[in-house]
Amino acid sequence: MKKNIAAVLLSVFLLTGCWDQKELADITVVTGMAVDKGIDDKYRLSVEGINATELNNRTAGGNAPSIVYGKEGNSLSELTRQMNEGISRNLLYSHMRTLFIAEEVAEAGMLEFLDYLERNREMRDDFNIVIVKDAKAEDVLKITYQFQKSTSLKFHTQLNTMVETWGGDPDVRLNDVISAWTSPGREPVMAAVSIQGDPEKGSSVDNMKKVTPDALAVLDSLAMFKGGKLKGYLSLEDARNYLWTQDKIKHTSLTVSCGKNQYIDIRIYNTTTKTDARMVDGKAKVLVEIRGESFLEGTQCPASVDKVSTYEDFEEKTEKHIEKIVSETIKKVQENEKIDIFGFGDVVRRKDYKNFKSIQGNWDPYFAEADVEVRALIKMRRTGIRTKSFLSETN
Numbered sequence: 001m002k003k004n005i006a007a008v009l010l011s012v013f014l015l016t017g018c019w020d021q022k023e024l025a026d027i028t029v030v031t032g033m034a035v036d037k038g039i040d041d042k043y044r045l046s047v048e049g050i051n052a053t054e055l056n057n058r059t060a061g062g063n064a065p066s067i068v069y070g071k072e073g074n075s076l077s078e079l080t081r082q083m084n085e086g087i088s089r090n091l092l093y094s095h096m097r098t099l100f101i102a103e104e105v106a107e108a109g110m111l112e113f114l115d116y117l118e119r120n121r122e123m124r125d126d127f128n129i130v131i132v133k134d135a136k137a138e139d140v141l142k143i144t145y146q147f148q149k150s151t152s153l154k155f156h157t158q159l160n161t162m163v164e165t166w167g168g169d170p171d172v173r174l175n176d177v178i179s180a181w182t183s184p185g186r187e188p189v190m191a192a193v194s195i196q197g198d199p200e201k202g203s204s205v206d207n208m209k210k211v212t213p214d215a216l217a218v219l220d221s222l223a224m225f226k227g228g229k230l231k232g233y234l235s236l237e238d239a240r241n242y243l244w245t246q247d248k249i250k251h252t253s254l255t256v257s258c259g260k261n262q263y264i265d266i267r268i269y270n271t272t273t274k275t276d277a278r279m280v281d282g283k284a285k286v287l288v289e290i291r292g293e294s295f296l297e298g299t300q301c302p303a304s305v306d307k308v309s310t311y312e313d314f315e316e317k318t319e320k321h322i323e324k325i326v327s328e329t330i331k332k333v334q335e336n337e338k339i340d341i342f343g344f345g346d347v348v349r350r351k352d353y354k355n356f357k358s359i360q361g362n363w364d365p366y367f368a369e370a371d372v373e374v375r376a377l378i379k380m381r382r383t384g385i386r387t388k389s390f391l392s393e394t395n
Helices: 002-014 075-079 103-107 113-119 135-141 150-165 176-180 205-209 234-245 308-335 342-352 360-368 390-395
Strands: 027-037 043-050 066-073 090-092 098-102 126-132 189-195 215-225 231-235 251-258 260-280 281-297 372-381
Touching: 027 066, 027 103, 027 135, 027 150, 043 075, 043 135, 043 150, 066 075, 066 135, 075 113, 090 150, 098 103, 098 135, 098 150, 103 126, 103 231, 113 176, 126 135, 126 150, 135 150, 135 189, 150 215, 150 251, 215 234, 231 308, 234 260, 234 281, 234 308, 251 308, 260 308, 260 342, 260 372, 281 308, 281 342, 281 360, 308 360, 308 372, 342 360
Parallel strands: 027 090, 027 098, 098 126, 126 189, 281 372
Antiparallel strands: 027 043, 043 066, 189 215, 215 231, 251 260, 260 281
16 A cells, blocks of 8 residues: 555656746747847847747748847846847747857957856857957847848858858857866957848848848958957958868868969868977977868869879879968967967967966967977879860860
8 A cells, every 4th residue: 555655646746747847839939149238238138039930931921030139238147037028928048049249349358248158057058159240249130031031040050051161160169268268278269240231221021032132141250369358350261271270170172273373173071180289498389280181173274183193293282282371370360469269378288288387377479489380181082073174175
């Protein structure tokens, strides 16, 4: 009898359900957030709640794909819970995909709200973090698109695709930013976007019906930080070269000179990068070794690729090109910004901690004067369906 009573009591507890469950009809999924400087308070937080029926081709009726509502305050924690002033349903933040931060917020170093985002158990830490140049972050959140009509969903997919196919996006998440922020040998980076066109017209439903939209938010550059403040930008080309140093290039394409006003098109894949750095006689010595495979996508040179010598020539030209562009990006940061976004200081700390310990509080001057060598080893595996270019047959 006692066993039966215990079994009944146990089943009662197991059948109680989720204490904090919410019905789907009662929630709005937040896919994006934007943080601007407030006029009367510290921040202005805007959230994008999706209209799920408009994201489905079968149920879409041509209405707005999402609702964007903003409010000012001094704490994102409180603001996220005040959004029901303008939005009727409970907001679900666990599926957030993109966080947009206004340039003026980043320049002022007002990024303390990241602490709340990291602590919040309702939010995942795998969302994209993007700096908005020369515009309000809220304006980017309001722009509509033909495909993936929600701005935050569009950018999440766009940045991931950019990393997969070419590079250009630094591929960092919240944990990456905080780790770099607290490291004595690395400074944070984030993707940066800008608005092409009129943001006011871009927020209309008509914008997603046009072949050439009135406004479009595009990946613009790489944002660099020091001491929690935005310090400058690198171009998309430099952002791709940055990814070489981070062992994050999955695939990319290069245009390599093979003669006067002639080029070969090289597709790179299977890359790995190893970095070694140590202090030698009071100066940092850094070696970046890049290895990978490639195939020929196109050529403007008449040389026949059925010859071993042509393979070797193209491989050497590709290696020299990679060494040149990556070295130039590193040198540019050393001379202009003098901040170690590459994490060379982290490598010195791991491999030569005894010497790094005495300078870890003042690493940037050593980074600026560091001797950095870039070596590339690229093997060409394929040349497409032709051995001879048709150009050789017409000359």
